[in-house]
Amino acid sequence: MARNDERRSALADAGIRVLAEDGARGLTHRAVDAAAGTPRGTASNYFPTRDDLVAALVDRIGERLRPDPDGPLSRTTRAPDRTLFAEYVHDVVRRLRSDPHVALALFELRLESARRPAVAQALSRWRQQAFRDDLTHNDDSGLPGGRTEIALLHYAIDGLLLDHLTAPLDTGLTLDEAVDEFVDRLLR
Numbered sequence: 001m002a003r004n005d006e007r008r009s010a011l012a013d014a015g016i017r018v019l020a021e022d023g024a025r026g027l028t029h030r031a032v033d034a035a036a037g038t039p040r041g042t043a044s045n046y047f048p049t050r051d052d053l054v055a056a057l058v059d060r061i062g063e064r065l066r067p068d069p070d071g072p073l074s075r076t077t078r079a080p081d082r083t084l085f086a087e088y089v090h091d092v093v094r095r096l097r098s099d100p101h102v103a104l105a106l107f108e109l110r111l112e113s114a115r116r117p118a119v120a121q122a123l124s125r126w127r128q129q130a131f132r133d134d135l136t137h138n139d140d141s142g143l144p145g146g147r148t149e150i151a152l153l154h155y156a157i158d159g160l161l162l163d164h165l166t167a168p169l170d171t172g173l174t175l176d177e178a179v180d181e182f183v184d185r186l187l188r
Contacts, residue, residue, distance in 0.1 A: 011036050011043050012060035015053060020104035024112040029053065051118040058109065058122045062130065064102050065095050086183040089153060093179055096161050103161050149186060156182050 014036035019027050032043040032053065047053035068091075096103045113120035160178055163169055173181065 007038075007042075008046050008056070009060065009063075011038065011046055012056045015043070015057045016060060016064075016105040017101050019057060019108045020101040024108050027053070051122070054109070054112075054119050055122045057105065058126045061102055061106055061109075062126050064099065065130075067091065067095070082183060082187050085187060086180060089157070089179050089183055090176065092153075092157055093160065093175060096157065097164070097175065100165055104165055107162055107165070152186060156186075 011032055015027065015032045018031045018035050022031065027050075029043040029047070029050075030040060033040050036042070043053065047056050109119060109123050113123045160175065160182075164175060171178070
């Protein structure tokens with residue numbers, strides 16, 4: 001079959017929607033075909049196994065969450081400070097918030113990875129690369145903090161977004177206020 005990157009991306013996007021709306025149990029080739037509006041069997045032609053489908057979704061989530069090249073860390077001429085770190089964290093939260101399907105699908109994959117080693121393997125590769133990329137951005141931009149602070153950042157954002165997208169606590173804080181509070185406490 002000839003490689004059609006646009007169709008492959010459209011199928012992966014449909015798979016992300018299915019995963020976000022129906023959970024891991026609802027993620028089937030047939031459901032992806034229906035969500036994408038493609039003939040039955042199209043998804044299985046591109047992704048022959050469920051593991052192939054999941055790996056494609058992980059890759060597509062990574063593409064959709066990739067930082068904007070003109071984002072806060074592109075302006076590395078600024079002095080590293082708390083404000084730049086806060087802008088960076090706000091940017092990460094904005095990317096996750098901008099398309100709830102992507103964030104929910106990512107959480108679904110995280111849960112599924114606890115039960116299925118193949119999902120854990122695909123997701124772990126992507127998460128480790130994202131972590132390394134964040135460390136590199138941190139080193140290149142001169143943001144305050146190191147490996148531990150970047151890990152804490154990931155933990156905090158995961159929890160913040162999981163709460164926001166599911167059954168949120170009524171803390172009286174907006175997401176932006178929570179991010180600002182987090183940055184202030186992390187970088188004392």
